[in-house]
Amino acid sequence: MHILITGCGGFIGSHLLERLLQRADVTVSGWDHQQAKIEHLLGHQRLNLRGADLYACGNDAHLREDVAAADAVINLAAICNPSQYNTRPLGVIRSNFTDMLRLADLCAEHGKWLIHVSTSEVYGRTLASYTGDAAYEDPALYELREDSTPFTLGPVQNQRWTYACAKQLMERYVYAHHYEHGMPFSIIRPLNFFGPRMDFIPGFEGEGIPRVLACFLSALLRNEPLQLVDGGHARRVITGIDDAVDAFMLLLDKPEAGKGQIFNIGNPANETTIRGLADTMRRLFAEAVGDPAYRDHPMHTVPGETFYGPGYEDSDRRLPNIDKARDLLGWEPVVPLESVLRETIAYYVEKYWHVASRKPRTSAAPSSATGTA
Numbered sequence: 092m093h094i095l096i097t098g099c100g101g102f103i104g105s106h107l108l109e110r111l112l113q114r115a116d117v118t119v120s121g122w123d124h125q126q127a128k129i130e131h132l133l134g135h136q137r138l139n140l141r142g143a144d145l146y147a148c149g150n151d152a153h154l155r156e157d158v159a160a161a162d163a164v165i166n167l168a169a170i171c172n173p174s175q176y177n178t179r180p181l182g183v184i185r186s187n188f189t190d191m192l193r194l195a196d197l198c199a200e201h202g203k204w205l206i207h208v209s210t211s212e213v214y215g216r217t218l219a220s221y222t223g224d225a226a227y228e229d230p231a232l233y234e235l236r237e238d239s240t241p242f243t244l245g246p247v248q249n250q251r252w253t254y255a256c257a258k259q260l261m262e263r264y265v266y267a268h269h270y271e272h273g274m275p276f277s278i279i280r281p282l283n284f285f286g287p288r289m290d291f292i293p294g295f296e297g298e299g300i301p302r303v304l305a306c307f308l309s310a311l312l313r314n315e316p317l318q319l320v321d322g323g324h325a326r327r328v329i330t331g332i333d334d335a336v337d338a339f340m341l342l343l344d345k346p347e348a349g350k351g352q353i354f355n356i357g358n359p360a361n362e363t364t365i366r367g368l369a370d371t372m373r374r375l376f377a378e379a380v381g382d383p384a385y386r387d388h389p390m391h392t393v394p395g396e397t398f399y400g401p402g403y404e405d406s407d408r409r410l411p412n413i414d415k416a417r418d419l420l421g422w423e424p425v426v427p428l429e430s431v432l433r434e435t436i437a438y439y440v441e442k443y444w445h446v447a448s449r450k451p452r453t454s455a456a457p458s459s460a461t462g463t464a
């Protein structure tokens with residue numbers, strides 16, 4: 092089996108690549124202009140890596156060649172960082188939609204199976220969040236089903252939705268190619284995959300605002316308060332990266348079951364509020380570094396618009412129904428939240444604690460914080 096993976100140097104790509112290359116019957120063509128997370132795989136005899144931008148001038152012939160040679164194309168490449176949705180909206184729309192049209196067109200032209208990795212953000216806010224009390228008494232108002240839940244995004248000025256909207260339109264484009272040209276496709280909607288190598292840790296691997304796991308890890312390592320956006324009341328399910336990669340492998344092994352389908356890939360048993368996530372992480376961090384003081388590590392509430400900038404709005408809850416992945420692929424996520432977090436925290440503590448613990452402590456609240464949780 093020959094697989095083309097775009098964005099193979101990112102978080103999901105690096106784990107998927109590792110797993111695929113363990114199989115002697117798989118060869119991979121990978122594209123990514125960043126390779127720091129796959130250094131250990133560079134030079135593998137069954138990996139043909141193109142360290143380049145997929146859509147840069149002059150690369151189209153190579154992309155066409157790689158699509159033509161693939162049995163399946165897994166599309167992971169994207170800008171997918173919440174801090175950019177409202178601050179770099181054009182780049183986000185281009186990366187998640189306009190640029191990607193080319194890949195879908197090539198797959199359609201060559202009749203190739205496109206496994207497009209979208210996002211659970213396409214669902215937007217739950218219907219329950221508009222009922223006023225947001226009581227979540229009726230699962231029909233919050234449980235996310237791939238083929239029946241409506242997409243509920245906010246107004247245009249709330250640019251936070253650029254990502255969700257671009258992803259949604261890309262899904263529709265992929266589906267349209269299937270409808271008009273018979274292009275085989277599957278769509279994966281990930282729900283918060285967590286694990287080592289996710290994003291970058293500010294202060295150690297770059298600067299900026301990554302997704303929540305890396306934000307909290309950075310704050311713990313730098314002994315700064317954990318910042319809870321809008322009180323950390325939003326609920327998310329956390330999915331271990333190994334469980335997530337299992338889903339991709341099952342899909343590749345069961346093409347007839349997975350083609351033409353959209354799958355939520357998330358672990359409903361691991362639902363937590365962001366505040367609950369922060370609390371669990373500081374407890375597990377205390378264990379990992381052997382310092383019980385971290386159990387009471389300070390947490391501060393910060394308004395979303397202060398943290399992420401104007402145009403930010405959050406979705407309240409994302410609880411997936413995963414019956415389709417269970418029934419068609421035989422997928423069952425098994426790694427509990429604490430195990431996912433324990434493994435991830437251990438990875439970063441081993442990598443950075445020796446440096447972090449020698450740095451001067453800066454426990455003062457940041458200027459953006461508006462209260463203490």
Ligand SMILES: NC(=O)c1ccc[n+]([C@@H]2O[C@H](COP(=O)([O-])OP(=O)(O)OC[C@H]3O[C@@H](n4cnc5c(N)ncnc54)[C@H](O)[C@@H]3O)[C@@H](O)[C@H]2O)c1
Nearest residue numbers: 098100101102103123144145167168169171210281283284
């Ligand atoms: N990680 C999650 O929990 C999650 C949740 C929802 C959706 N997703 C989706 O899954 C996909 C992968 O996510 P991730 O967490 O691995 O992100 P990531 O940012 O770690 O990886 C994306 C990779 O794509 C590469 N890339 C982007 N544009 C490119 C281009 N034009 N040419 C070549 N390479 C390019 C980047 O360099 C990066 O290495 C994305 O499409 C994202 O929207 C992920």
